[in-house]
Amino acid sequence: MSTHLLFSYGTLRQPEVQRSVFGRELDGREDEITGYELGEITITDPAVIAASGSAIHPVLRPVEHETGIPGRVFTVDDDDLAAADKYEVADYTRILVPLRSGAQAWVYVLAGSDTGITAAEASDT
Template identity: 65%
Template sequence: MSTEMLFSYGTLQLPEVQRNTFGRELDGRPDAIVGYDLDYVTITDPQVVAVSGSDRHPILRPADAHDASVPGTVFAISPADLAAADEYEVDAYKRISVPLRSGVRAWVYVFADGI
């Protein structure tokens, strides 16, 4: 089975969101994404709000400062898990592949209009 790396800085780090999205809690390790700032977006999808417990979700936007970074967690997941994460995220997000501070390349969800 192939493994995908997924970086989360927001609600996908929450155990209840992981159980609902992947059917289990994920095992991850701390990392950070460089070159982005944290912002927030209002979620209107009732299912996502119900699962996450909030209509205010963090979102990444490209940073002006070269040393900007956002901490989070990187998870090793299956392609099916990645598809489940795609289903969970709303249209405000798009998935891109980026190198993390550790050097690991991972998928991350960023502001869809920001790249």
């Protein structure tokens, strides 16, 4: 089974969401993503709202200028990544991006605004 880096700037950092999505709390380290700004979207999926405790969720949108959005990087396996995909609603898409540390990690951004390698493209390589 492969391992992956998953960058979270939002609800996937919450211990209760991790227990709901992955069945355990994840260990991670601090990092940053650049080239994005933080916005908000309203989630309507009842299961996601129940897990996170809120209908308002953060979302990343690409920007031209240098920004730094802090978050945590988790090492996850294929099953964890599939569970995260299931948790994230259609408003998000998962892309592979460089982090400030130089690591490459998956991150969920606003659907339709991706500027990295999508999950579908990565599986084709």
